[in-house]
Every structure is written in structure tokens, then in C-alpha cells.
Amino acid sequence: MFDTLSDRLTSVLTNLRGKGRLSDADIDATAREIRIALLEADVALPVVRSFIKGVKDRAKGAEVSQALNPAQQVIKIVNEELVIILGGETRRLEFAKTPPTVIMLAGLQGSGKTTLAGKLAKWLAGQGHTPLLVACDLQRPNAVNQLQVVGERAGVPVFAPEPGNGVGDPVEVSRRSIDEARRAQHDIVIVDTAGRLGIDEEMMKQAADIRDAITPDEILFVLDAMIGQDAVNTAEAFRDGVGFSGVVLTKLDGDARGGAALSVREVTGQPIMFASSGEQLADFDVFHPDRMANRILGMGDLLTLIEQAEQAFDQEQAEQAAQKLGTGQLTLEDFLEQMQAVRRMGPLQNLLGMLPGAGQMKEQLANFDEKSLDRIQAIICGMTPAERADPKIINASRRQRIARGSGVAISEINDLVNRFFEARKMMQQMAGGFGFGGGGGSKN
Numbered sequence: 001m002f003d004t005l006s007d008r009l010t011s012v013l014t015n016l017r018g019k020g021r022l023s024d025a026d027i028d029a030t031a032r033e034i035r036i037a038l039l040e041a042d043v044a045l046p047v048v049r050s051f052i053k054g055v056k057d058r059a060k061g062a063e064v065s066q067a068l069n070p071a072q073q074v075i076k077i078v079n080e081e082l083v084i085i086l087g088g089e090t091r092r093l094e095f096a097k098t099p100p101t102v103i104m105l106a107g108l109q110g111s112g113k114t115t116l117a118g119k120l121a122k123w124l125a126g127q128g129h130t131p132l133l134v135a136c137d138l139q140r141p142n143a144v145n146q147l148q149v150v151g152e153r154a155g156v157p158v159f160a161p162e163p164g165n166g167v168g169d170p171v172e173v174s175r176r177s178i179d180e181a182r183r184a185q186h187d188i189v190i191v192d193t194a195g196r197l198g199i200d201e202e203m204m205k206q207a208a209d210i211r212d213a214i215t216p217d218e219i220l221f222v223l224d225a226m227i228g229q230d231a232v233n234t235a236e237a238f239r240d241g242v243g244f245s246g247v248v249l250t251k252l253d254g255d256a257r258g259g260a261a262l263s264v265r266e267v268t269g270q271p272i273m274f275a276s277s278g279e280q281l282a283d284f285d286v287f288h289p290d291r292m293a294n295r296i297l298g299m300g301d302l303l304t305l306i307e308q309a310e311q312a313f314d315q316e317q318a319e320q321a322a323q324k325l326g327t328g329q330l331t332l333e334d335f336l337e338q339m340q341a342v343r344r345m346g347p348l349q350n351l352l353g354m355l356p357g358a359g360q361m362k363e364q365l366a367n368f369d370e371k372s373l374d375r376i377q378a379i380i381c382g383m384t385p386a387e388r389a390d391p392k393i394i395n396a397s398r399r400q401r402i403a404r405g406s407g408v409a410i411s412e413i414n415d416l417v418n419r420f421f422e423a424r425k426m427m428q429q430m431a432g433g434f435g436f437g438g439g440g441g442s443k444n
């Protein structure tokens with residue numbers, strides 16, 4: 001996600017380190033490099049200009065801070081200016097005073113609207129809302145079916161025209177969906193509309209007609225971050241043709257330059273509200289300009305990580321596991337539960353990528369094999385409850401049985417069990433050393 005831009009900016013700013021004072025010439029040189037980095041990342045020219053001007057003016061105006069050295073000051077300024085072009089404050093969804101809140105999605109075909117509809121629905125349902133998904137993309141073959149599949153995965157009902165009974169008018173479907181939402185007491189309606197491969201008058205008109213029929217509380221423009229320079233033109237066309245109140249960036253997991261997407265806020269005046277970064281329903285989050293700026297500047301994204309952890313972990317279960325860690329009573333069952341909780345937060349590669357300094361471990365991250373976790377999970381799942389509770393009883397014949405059952409080599413089971421004992425011992429010693437947790441002596 002914005003890898004190239006992130007690399008470039010980090011290296012420009014790293015070059016400043018160690019300078020005791022920054023001359024105007026230093027600042028000019030840095031600004032020039034930042035400008036090149038932004039342009040190479042496809043950030044739109046007017047946005048680059050205003051960004052550079054902001055950075056230069058403030059850096060030369062010497063906002064002297066006692067706490068920061070000159071390089072840190074420039075980093076801080078660049079970071080704050082980046083937050084500004086990304087939209088400043090996080091913009092939350094606005095809910096209607098009288099339900100249902102109507103959210104309409106618009107965007108080109110393939111931008112990720114249908115996927116996003118499912119992600120948004122699942123996310124809202126997770127917060128206690130009762131969304132209804134509405135299939136108004138009657139253009140693309142299979143779009144209705146795709147939304148139904150997504151809805152099923154999200155556990156959210158889908159309102160769609162009955163196949164074959166001639167209800168082919170998306171405007172009518174959208175209108176009826178609002179009645180249905182009132183009847184079945186859905187507090188949010190998410191309307192998926194048809195896109196085309198390019199900007200097209202008929203598509204715009206249809207979207208505008210749907211808009212007029214349902215007067216949405218929010219119109220979200222869904223934008224594929226990988227389409228490069230076209231992002232700005234497309235956003236302008238949708239702003240003029242349909243209008244929107246917020247932007248969703250999709251496919252941020254791609255390693256494309258993505259900078260054009262970063263320009264949409266500045267170019268259209270509408271905030272980026274959500275970010276979508278993968279094909280799974282969980283790869284979705286509120287867009288926080290400050291966190292994204294931190295991420296681009298290689299400062300990690302601990303807040304997002306912490307929030308995801310809060311959602312994925314059952315507090316009580318985590319506390320119990322922590323206690324067991326200290327007393328050497330951790331079992332493979334606990335280990336499995338914790339591992340599953342971590343994995344609910346998304347692919348481990350993404351999680352590690354949010355840590356500060358992740359930029360420097362890019363290669364290790366790229367080589368990380370998520371499948372090795374699948375194998376560990378398969379091994380533990382192949383054990384009986386007694387074996388998980390007390391791995392000491394796993395003798396040779398049990399190992400053979402587990403290996404057969406989970407389709408792995410016996411050596412992998414040996415590895416896992418040995419590593420588990422080692423880890424448990426280490427945890428116990430650490431807990432003993434810090435003076436908490438009972439015991440101290442090894443119990444294996």
C-alpha cells in the first residue's frame with residue numbers, strides 16, 4: 001500500500017537526519033525530492049504543488065520546537081501536511097434521524113462496489129445495525145448473484161428483483177427496497193448500483209435516477225486505487241454526474257503507486273471515508289487520514305492494530321491465557337485459541353506491516369508463509385482434547401495418528417511439540433523473573 005511513495009519519502013527524510021541545522025537550501029532540496037516522489041506516485045499536480053508550498057513555507061518559517069531536532073521538525077511538518085491533503089479529521093458515516101439510513105454506492109464496474117457492499121454491511125452489522133443490501137446492478141450479468149453470495153458471507157439479507165418476473169428496473173427496485181427496509185425494520189439500506197467500464201452518460205443517468213428515487217443520506221463513490229491517473233478524472237465525472245458525500249478507496253493492498261487516489265480528497269473536496277484492502281470481507285476499515293499519513297511515512301499504524309485486536313480478542317479469554325502463561329499451565333488448546341484470534345485480524349503479513357519499522361523488514365514479510373500457520377492449526381486440530389491439554393502424552397504412536405489425520409510429516413509434529421515446550425518454559429522463566437505468576441520450576 002503506497003509502498004513506493006512510502007519508501008521514497010522515508011529515504012528523503014532519513015537523509016536529513018544528523019543535520020544540526022537546516023539551511024533554506026536544505027529545505028529546497030528536500031522539497032524538490034518530495035515533489036518528485038509524489039509525482040512518481042501519481043499524485044495530481046495541483047495537489048503536489050499545494051503540498052510542497054505548505055511544507056516549504058512552514059519549514060522555512062522555522063516553527064522552532066525545543067523537543068525536536070531539525071529533521072524531526074520537517075518530518076512532523078510533512079506528516080501534518082499529508083494529513084491535511086488526506087482530509088484532516090476522520091469522517092464518520094452520518095445516520096438519518098429516522099431510519100432507515102440510505103447509503104448508495106456508485107463507481108465504475110470492477111471498482112469493487114459489490115465487494116465493498118458486503119464489507120460495509122458486515123462491519124455495520126458488527127456494530128449492532130441491521131443492514132439490508134440492495135441489488136440495483138442489473139446490468140452486469142451475475143451481479144445480483146454476486147451480491148447474494150457476498151450477503152450470505154456477511155450474514156446480511158439481500159433485496160433483489162425476483163429472477164424472471166420482469167422486474168428489470170433498478171430505480172423501481174431501489175424504491176421498493178426502502179419500503180421493504182421499513183417493513184422489516186432494517187435501520188440501514190446499502191444500495192449497490194451498476195457501473196460501466198468507462199464513464200458513460202447512461203450509467204450516470206441511471207445512478208442519478210436512483211439517487212432521486214431514494215434520496216440517500218450518503219453517496220459513496222467507490223474508487224479503485226490502482227487505476228492511476230484516471231482516478232482523478234473518474235472522481236470528477238462522478239462528482240458532476242451523480243455527486244457523492246464520501247469516497248471509498250479499494251484495492252489498497254495492490255502495490256501500485258496509488259497516489260492519484262490520495263488526490264481525490266483535494267480535487268473533489270469530499271473526504272475519503274473507508275479503505276478496502278483485500279478480497280476478504282474483513283479487509284476493510286474506516287479511513288483515518290492521520291494514521292494513513294503515519295503509515296506512508298513508515299511510522300506504523302499501531303492504532304489500527306490495537307483496534308483490530310480489540311475486535312478479534314475475547315477479553316476474558318485473553319486474560320485467562322495471559323494468566324496461564326505465567327503459571328506454565330498454557331495448553332495447546334489455549335495456544336490454538338490465541339492463534340485463531342490473531343488470524344481473525346487478517347493475514348499476519350498485513351498485521352506485521354502495521355508495526356513501526358515494518359518497511360525495513362519488507363523482505364521477511366514477503367517471504368512469510370501463511371500456510372505454515374494452516375499446518376500448525378491442522379496439527380492441533382488433529383489432536384484429542386486430552387493431548388491438547390497435556391502434550392506430554394503425545395507418544396510415537398499418537399504422533400503417527402496425528403500426522404496421518406492432519407496430512408503433515410511426523411517431523412512437523414515433533415517440531416511443534418518441542419517448540420511449544422520450549423516456549424512454555426521460557427514464558428515461565430520470564431514470569432518468574434518479573435516476580436509474577438506462580439511456580440517457576442519447569443513442569444514439563
Ligand code: GDP
Nearest residue numbers: 109110111112113114115250251276277278279
Ligand atoms: P464491482 O464491479 O464494482 O461490483 O466490483 P467487484 O466488487 O465485483 O470487484 C471487482 C474485483 O475486484 C473482484 O475480483 C473483487 O474480488 C476484487 N476486489 C474488490 N475489492 C478489492 C480489494 O480491496 N483488494 C483486492 N485485491 N481486490 C478487490
